[in-house]
Amino acid sequence: MRIVLLLMLVAHVQQLHAQTDVRKKIQTDLILVEDGDTVNIPEGVYSIDATLSMEGKKRVVIRGAGIDRTILNFAGQTTGAEGLRVSAAEHITIEDLTVRDAKGDAVKTMNVQGITFRRVRTDWSGKPKSSNGAYGLYPVRCSDVLIEDCVARGASDAGIYVGQSRNIIVRGCKAFENVAGIEIENSSHADVYNNEAYNNTGGILVFDLPDLQVKRGGYTRVFDNLVRANNLANFAPKGNIVGKVPQGTGIILLAANHVEIFRNRIHENRTVGTSINSYYITENKIRDKSYDPYPTAISVHDNDFVKKRRKATMRGRMGKLYRFKLKFGRNVPDIIFDGILDEKRKPVNGNYPGEDRICISGNRQAGFANIDAEHDFKNISRDAAPYTCLPTPLVPVMLPGQK
Amino acid sequence: MRGRTWKISASLICVCLTILSATLKRERPPLQKLSEYGFFTGQPADQQPANGMMAYRLNTALFSDNAEKLRFIRLPSGGTVPYNDSAVLDFPVGTAIVKTFYYSQDMRRPEKGRRLMETRVLLRETSGWKALPYVWNEDQTEALLDVAGVTLEASYIDVDGRKRKHPYYVPNMNQCKGCHNYSEVLRPIGPSARQLSGPLQKGGAGPSQLETWAALGFLTGLPAGEHRPAAIVWNDPSSGTLDQRARLWLDINCAHCHNPEGPASTSGLFLGVKESDPLHLGIRKSPVAAGRASAGLVHDIEPGRPEASILLHRMESTDPGVMMPELGRSQADPTAVALVREWIRSMQPAP
Numbered sequence: 001m002r003i004v005l006l007l008m009l010v011a012h013v014q015q016l017h018a019q020t021d022v023r024k025k026i027q028t029d030l031i032l033v034e035d036g037d038t039v040n041i042p043e044g045v046y047s048i049d050a051t052l053s054m055e056g057k058k059r060v061v062i063r064g065a066g067i068d069r070t071i072l073n074f075a076g077q078t079t080g081a082e083g084l085r086v087s088a089a090e091h092i093t094i095e096d097l098t099v100r101d102a103k104g105d106a107v108k109t110m111n112v113q114g115i116t117f118r119r120v121r122t123d124w125s126g127k128p129k130s131s132n133g134a135y136g137l138y139p140v141r142c143s144d145v146l147i148e149d150c151v152a153r154g155a156s157d158a159g160i161y162v163g164q165s166r167n168i169i170v171r172g173c174k175a176f177e178n179v180a181g182i183e184i185e186n187s188s189h190a191d192v193y194n195n196e197a198y199n200n201t202g203g204i205l206v207f208d209l210p211d212l213q214v215k216r217g218g219y220t221r222v223f224d225n226l227v228r229a230n231n232l233a234n235f236a237p238k239g240n241i242v243g244k245v246p247q248g249t250g251i252i253l254l255a256a257n258h259v260e261i262f263r264n265r266i267h268e269n270r271t272v273g274t275s276i277n278s279y280y281i282t283e284n285k286i287r288d289k290s291y292d293p294y295p296t297a298i299s300v301h302d303n304d305f306v307k308k309r310r311k312a313t314m315r316g317r318m319g320k321l322y323r324f325k326l327k328f329g330r331n332v333p334d335i336i337f338d339g340i341l342d343e344k345r346k347p348v349n350g351n352y353p354g355e356d357r358i359c360i361s362g363n364r365q366a367g368f369a370n371i372d373a374e375h376d377f378k379n380i381s382r383d384a385a386p387y388t389c390l391p392t393p394l395v396p397v398m399l400p401g402q403k
Numbered sequence: 404m405r406g407r408t409w410k411i412s413a414s415l416i417c418v419c420l421t422i423l424s425a426t427l428k429r430e431r432p433p434l435q436k437l438s439e440y441g442f443f444t445g446q447p448a449d450q451q452p453a454n455g456m457m458a459y460r461l462n463t464a465l466f467s468d469n470a471e472k473l474r475f476i477r478l479p480s481g482g483t484v485p486y487n488d489s490a491v492l493d494f495p496v497g498t499a500i501v502k503t504f505y506y507s508q509d510m511r512r513p514e515k516g517r518r519l520m521e522t523r524v525l526l527r528e529t530s531g532w533k534a535l536p537y538v539w540n541e542d543q544t545e546a547l548l549d550v551a552g553v554t555l556e557a558s559y560i561d562v563d564g565r566k567r568k569h570p571y572y573v574p575n576m577n578q579c580k581g582c583h584n585y586s587e588v589l590r591p592i593g594p595s596a597r598q599l600s601g602p603l604q605k606g607g608a609g610p611s612q613l614e615t616w617a618a619l620g621f622l623t624g625l626p627a628g629e630h631r632p633a634a635i636v637w638n639d640p641s642s643g644t645l646d647q648r649a650r651l652w653l654d655i656n657c658a659h660c661h662n663p664e665g666p667a668s669t670s671g672l673f674l675g676v677k678e679s680d681p682l683h684l685g686i687r688k689s690p691v692a693a694g695r696a697s698a699g700l701v702h703d704i705e706p707g708r709p710e711a712s713i714l715l716h717r718m719e720s721t722d723p724g725v726m727m728p729e730l731g732r733s734q735a736d737p738t739a740v741a742l743v744r745e746w747i748r749s750m751q752p753a754p
Contacts, residue, residue: 134692238698
């Protein structure tokens with residue numbers, strides 16, 4: 001009994017000690033952990049003053065005591081640009097913890113072959129604001145990425161962001177009150193399913209951007225998600241591409257190819273349920289000669305669109321477009337194609353022949369518009385007939401060792 | 404009583420065995436004390452190089468919160484390094500590069516004494532380079548390995564006579580590779596022919612260090628003077644044009660990450676001195692993952708308009724989520740900011 005009391009006293013005194021010691025302990029563990037071992041972070045709220053990083057390890061698990069039990073709080077961070085960083089590693093798992101109020105990105109993993117995030121929460125306290133970090137979960141240049149049962153809130157760019165990676169599954173996650181809920185960028189072979197993206201500016205984004213080393217993504221399936229009421233005012237700092245995402249966007253594609261969007265519930269997104277865009281819609285200049293700015297081989301089928309009959313948000317650049325050019329009034333379309341076509345692909349009647357075509361079919365209550373952005377929105381068409389087709393489904397993503 | 408002694412001995416043996424097995428399992432564990440390497444003679448704080456250790460100096464150094472640096476290198480006995488004019492010299496296995504960070508109490512009068520902060524050791528082993536940070540104790544008698552990083556306080560009078568006090572961050576061992584990283588392989592950054600082309604003493608008249616190294620037989624294949632890179636010093640206008648000096652500063656302070664093989668390759672911003680694509684240099688380039696660090700600005704570099712350039716904004720910032728470089732400083736470098744500002748201002752504005 002006396003020993004227990006003594007231990008409690010010691011624990012208490014240690015809590016009062018500068019939390020630098022906690023950071024040092026975790027950081028030392030992350031450096032000294034042997035391949036194949038686990039770094040356990042016990043239950044508690046830890047104030048961390050510097051980036052925690054792990055480098056060059058194999059088959060290591062970083063494990064908290066539970067998504068709401070182990071909380072790494074970076075509000076007092078004085079050095080390092082991210083909360084937790086893992087690089088140049090293989091088969092790493094991060095699970096059962098929360099990263100809060102990181103000064104930059106919350107959890108960044110770079111050049112990791114085999115990275116799993118499970119029951120990890122990234123969060124910035126208070127109202128969503130532009131001074132929050134850019135990304136919550138941020139694997140970049142990774143392969144075999146599994147993000148499951150995670151929660152991302154408050155990111156001033158994307159809550160869950162997978163960039164320049166391949167072979168990816170994002171499932172069972174909740175993303176809310178971010179600018180972008182879930183974003184797949186310049187990545188290939190991604191399955192995004194059973195997630196809830198709600199109350200973001202845009203729910204789910206699939207983007208291909210120019211000027212990057214990993215240029216072309218593709219083969220992304222977005223299915224069985226709830227994409228609801230993504231009507232939050234865009235709070236991204238200007239200069240970032242997501243700053244251009246219109247408030248009230250469900251799913252948005254930018255210059256993406258081979259994307260299949262199906263069986264989603266896309267509800268109450270006030271500006272657009274699903275929009276298919278070329279990079280030209282951003283009005284940014286393209287100087288990357290090897291970049292393909294057109295969306296091709298897109299299929300939007302069997303989704304459930306529900307929306308009250310009311311005006312779009314009319315905010316931002318897109319809002320102006322709605323007000324002065326598109327004039328949809330209360331009859332806001334659920335699916336929009338910007339209508340900017342690649343002449344080299346020899347389009348016929350507003351769509352491409354063969355594999356490149358854009359297909360829209362079997363959706364419930366889906367109003368459509370081709371907004372003819374290429375010709376200053378002169379020939380807006382609500383006729384979806386040129387896009388009635390159903391291409392071969394994309395193949396599911398398989399991760400090593402996963403069912 | 405005897406039983407108890409036996410128990411203690413047994414547990415001691417256990418501990419010893421555990422340590423021994425841990426030692427055997429790992430390849431040579433790093434030394435815990437800097438003094439164990441034998442890099443220096445006399446009082447450790449005096450930093451007098453021992454036999455085989457050689458001091459060197461770079462033309463343009465990385466800014467580290469005004470910290471001053473002492474640099475030493477030791478090649479293995481009989482070891483040589485071949486000359487090349489584009490990359491860091493490829494030092495042989497057995498090379499040790501040692502860099503001590505310190506603050507003079509008064510930078511205008513260094514003879515008044517100094518405080519050593521940390522010594523970073525780069526060792527070239529058969530498996531590659533290894534980086535080890537040693538932190539100096541309060542008494543300045545020894546520096547101890549600190550893998551997890553620590554925050555110290557720097558207190559000094561700067562070259563302009565101002566009293567300065569700010570945190571000084573010793574990086575954790577992983578963070579060494581945050582900068583010393585080429586395609587995820589750790590390697591030195593500083594000692595390239597371009598950086599060693601000046602004399603050992605700043606502003607001194609002596610021979611270039613390349614010549615000294617060649618004369619000592621360390622450096623092989625040194626070409627004639629006119630074929631070597633010029634000794635451009637970023638803050639010495641007589642050494643090069645504004646463009647040359649700004650580009651060299653960016654090369655030394657940014658390009659270790661911002662190159663196609665570095666950790667910042669994901670950004671598409673490449674600041675190496677040989678980069679010739681204006682877009683990769685950041686000219687009217689949109690940021691990729693800058694987040695709030697963009698500060699509402701649209702391009703990394705807006706020609707003619709430094710105030711509208713994200714690159715300069717991030718150089719000026721001291722917010723850990725915004726500033727660049729993201730490690731190794733808590734203060735801005737006004738002289739470098741002025742140089743890069745002038746460089747951006749000198750560019751022809753976009754029509």
